[in-house]
Amino acid sequence: MHQAPHKTIERLSMYRRLLNAAKAGGQSSVYSHNLAEMSGSTAAQVRRDLMEVGCHGNPKTGYAIDDLIEQIGLFLDHPAGEPIALIGVGNLGRALLHFFAAHHPKLKIVAAFDDDPFKTGRVIHGCHCYDMGEVQNIIKAKHINVALLTVPADAAQGVAEKLVDAGVSGLLNFAPQRLRLPNHITVEDMDMTTALEKTAFLARQNGNGRQ
Amino acid sequence: MHQAPHKTIERLSMYRRLLNAAKAGGQSSVYSHNLAEMSGSTAAQVRRDLMEVGCHGNPKTGYAIDDLIEQIGLFLDHPAGEPIALIGVGNLGRALLHFFAAHHPKLKIVAAFDDDPFKTGRVIHGCHCYDMGEVQNIIKAKHINVALLTVPADAAQGVAEKLVDAGVSGLLNFAPQRLRLPNHITVEDMDMTTALEKTAFLARQNGNGRQ
DNA sequence: TAGATTGTTAATCGATTAACAATC
DNA sequence: TAGATTGTTAATCGATTAACAATC
Numbered sequence: 001m002h003q004a005p006h007k008t009i010e011r012l013s014m015y016r017r018l019l020n021a022a023k024a025g026g027q028s029s030v031y032s033h034n035l036a037e038m039s040g041s042t043a044a045q046v047r048r049d050l051m052e053v054g055c056h057g058n059p060k061t062g063y064a065i066d067d068l069i070e071q072i073g074l075f076l077d078h079p080a081g082e083p084i085a086l087i088g089v090g091n092l093g094r095a096l097l098h099f100f101a102a103h104h105p106k107l108k109i110v111a112a113f114d115d116d117p118f119k120t121g122r123v124i125h126g127c128h129c130y131d132m133g134e135v136q137n138i139i140k141a142k143h144i145n146v147a148l149l150t151v152p153a154d155a156a157q158g159v160a161e162k163l164v165d166a167g168v169s170g171l172l173n174f175a176p177q178r179l180r181l182p183n184h185i186t187v188e189d190m191d192m193t194t195a196l197e198k199t200a201f202l203a204r205q206n207g208n209g210r211q
Numbered sequence: 212m213h214q215a216p217h218k219t220i221e222r223l224s225m226y227r228r229l230l231n232a233a234k235a236g237g238q239s240s241v242y243s244h245n246l247a248e249m250s251g252s253t254a255a256q257v258r259r260d261l262m263e264v265g266c267h268g269n270p271k272t273g274y275a276i277d278d279l280i281e282q283i284g285l286f287l288d289h290p291a292g293e294p295i296a297l298i299g300v301g302n303l304g305r306a307l308l309h310f311f312a313a314h315h316p317k318l319k320i321v322a323a324f325d326d327d328p329f330k331t332g333r334v335i336h337g338c339h340c341y342d343m344g345e346v347q348n349i350i351k352a353k354h355i356n357v358a359l360l361t362v363p364a365d366a367a368q369g370v371a372e373k374l375v376d377a378g379v380s381g382l383l384n385f386a387p388q389r390l391r392l393p394n395h396i397t398v399e400d401m402d403m404t405t406a407l408e409k410t411a412f413l414a415r416q417n418g419n420g421r422q
Numbered sequence: 423t424a425g426a427t428t429g430t431t432a433a434t435c436g437a438t439t440a441a442c443a444a445t446c
Numbered sequence: 447t448a449g450a451t452t453g454t455t456a457a458t459c460g461a462t463t464a465a466c467a468a469t470c
Contacts (some may be wrong), residue, residue, distance in 0.1 A: 002264045005461065009412055011403040015386065032426070040389050044463070047428065059427040060470045081334065082411045095302035099403065107407055146411045171413025172407055178251050186413040188406050192310065194224040195399050196318055196383055200218055200357045200395040202291045203381025216437065233448065242451070255439070270451040271446045428469070439458065445451085 008049050009076070010166070014039050016072045023065050031062040076207045077106040085168070087159055088151035089114040089129055092174060096148055097125035109148070111138050132159075136166040146170040153177040160187075219260050220287070225250050226260070227283045234276050242273035288317040296355045296379070298370055300325040300340055303385060307359055308336035320359070324351050343370075346375040357381040364388040371398075418420035 014060065018038045022030060032043040032050070039046070050063065053075040057063040086093055086109050100109050114120060115132040122129050130138055137163075138144075139195065147168050151159050156175035170186040173179055174192050228403035233241060243254040243261070250257070260266075261274065264286040268274040282364045295311075297304055297320050304323065311320050325331060326343040333340050341349055349355075358379050362370050374382065381397040384390055385405050 003416075006409070006413075007461075009409050010402075010405050013408045013423070014402075016391070017404075024257075033427085038389065040391075042463075043427085044429095048430095048462090057428060058470060059425095059429095059468090062427075076408055076412050078411065078415060082415075084407070084411070091306035095306040096403070098302045100407070104404060104407075107411060146407075146414050147406070169417065170410040172403075172410045178225070178249065180251075184417050186410055186417055188410045188413075190401060190403065190406055191221075191225075192307070192383075193315060194221050194400065195226075195401055195420070196295070196311070196315075196357075196359070197224045197287055198217065198220050199381045199383045199397055199399040200289065200318060201287050202217075202359050202399075203379075204293075205214075206288060206380065206395050206397055218437075244451085253439075254451085255453095259438090259454095262453070268452060269446065270444090270449095274449075359454095424452075426470095428467105430465100430467085432463105434463065435461085437459085437461100439456105441456075442454085444453075446449105 004052050006119075008052055011039065011041060011045070011049050012053060012072050012076060015068060016076070019065050019069050019072075021140070022065075023069065027065060029062045029064050030068075031055070034062070073106075081106045081108060082146055083108060083110040083142050083144050085110070085133065085135075085139060085147040085163075086112045086127070087114075087132075087149050087163070088149055088155075089116070089119050089124060090150060090152075093148075093150035094124060096150060096174075097127050101125050101127070107146075110142055110144065113138075135159075135162060139163065139166040139168060144168060147172070149173045149175055151175055214361070215263050215286075219263055222250065222252060222256070222260050223264065223283050223287060224417065226257070227280060227287070228282050230259060230276050230283075238276060240273045240275050244331050250354040268311070284317075292319060293357055294319060294321040294353050294355050296346075296350060296358040296374075297323045297338070297361070298325075298343075298346065298358055298360050298374070299366075300327070300330050300335060301361060303365075304359075305335060306333075307385075308338050310395045312338070312348075318357075321353055322355065324349075346370075346373060350374065350377040350379060355379060358383070360386055361383045362386055 015035055032046040035046045036043040053071050055068055055071045057113040082207050084107055089112050109127050112127045112129045113132050113135050114129055119129050148173055153175045156177040159178045164181055164185055172188050173192050176191055179187050226246055242256040246257045247254040257350050264282050264334045266279055266282045295318055300323050320338050323338045323340045324343050324346050325340055330340050331342040342415060358374050360367060360382055367388040369389045371392060375392055375396055385401050387402055390398050
């Protein structure tokens with residue numbers, strides 16, 4: 001069996017969000033070109049992505065929204081929900097705790113970690129903050145497989161290795177630091193400095209020419 | 212003349228960061244394979260990227276770090292520095308103000324905007340917070356070309372259009388919302404929900420199999 | 423049926439990787 | 447010279463786009 005391309009996974013996530021909004025608006029079916037229009041993709045791409053997760057439409061009625069949401073959920077989500085850890089309760093860490101507290105039924109941040117004694121022991125945006133010394137025990141105890149890394153760049157590699165030792169196999173890394181980890185570990189980098197540099201560069205190149 | 216691929220731009224940003232660190236550590240030259248090792252790229256890729264910005268090495272001595280940093284800077288940066296706006300001073304907005312206050316000499320957030328009267332008029336992480344009503348005047352007055360968008364999803368499209376009207380041509384969008392803007396506008400999406408869903412999915416697929 | 427949409431296959435495109443001659 | 451590295455070209459790979467037969 002083949003692997004779904006990474007881009008397909010990203011688009012499926014986006015489709016689901018759009019479908020939930022459409023459902024909330026009272027719609028019950030969509031055509032590929034509707035979803036393409038909303039997501040900025042093409043109709044053919046949408047059909048290919050939906051086929052990937054086993055969704056089938058019908059030339060007369062399009063795709064049933066409830067079916068799409070269910071199939072995408074079966075494909076993307078862990079059925080029992082995914083417990084997640086957040087490491088580093090600085091400004092960005094707290095913002096992400098707040099952001100993810102609301103956003104997702106299946107992805108739940110169940111533990112935060114910091115080494116600042118003014119933060120540990122408290123509940124921040126609904127999430128208990130533990131001392132870094134407990135990170136491996138708690139990750140094992142709570143069967144955490146995925147972590148958000150919001151520590152300073154110079155601490156990132158060391159913390160990441162600890163997490164992997166404790167059993168984490170996916171990291172969403174906000175530290176502007178390349179992580180060297182075994183190949184079977186998934187690292188997704190959210191490098192905001194690079195993203196901003198790229199945006200500024202492309203804006204200057206394609207933009208309105210204002211200097 | 213041809214355009215540098217987007218991936219090359221991202222890698223150049225990363226190389227520069229690594230080169231600055233190497234320089235601070237006392238190094239004065241690198242080989243392509245050193246930079247490849249540090250960045251997780253390949254030596255051939257590094258050489259191609261560096262050629263793209265007009266850097267040349269020498270089989271005996273490799274590349275001069277000072278030269279690389281300078282050439283990458285000439286390529287990526289606006290010589291006068293790039294003034295940037297941040298729209299939406301919520302948890303995430305404040306975290307980004309803090310993050311970017313320190314990180315970059317050429318990219319500077321010079322104005323923040325919100326419509327909450329408890330935030331406007333104050334200075335937050337060194338940046339003045341203006342009322343949203345002033346956004347177009349200030350963007351024009353300060354010649355701002357690039358904006359960070361950290362407003363709620365349902366406000367993102369409206370705000371983005373206002374910004375584009377005022378002359379912004381590059382947006383770094385943190386709202387989980389697809390923006391529909393003219394083609395000459397650069398939009399870079401930092402979709403954290405999708406990134407986390409993708410990380411969790413790939414972790415489950417490639418990970419240690421723990422359920 | 424007629425017409426729009428789905429599902430599938432072939433063509434294109436862009437970027438990465440591999441190969442190798444040129445260079446110090 | 448010998449050997450490692452650079453610069454450049456060709457081969458590969460993956461994903462997107464285009465084309466079209468099958469379907470309701």
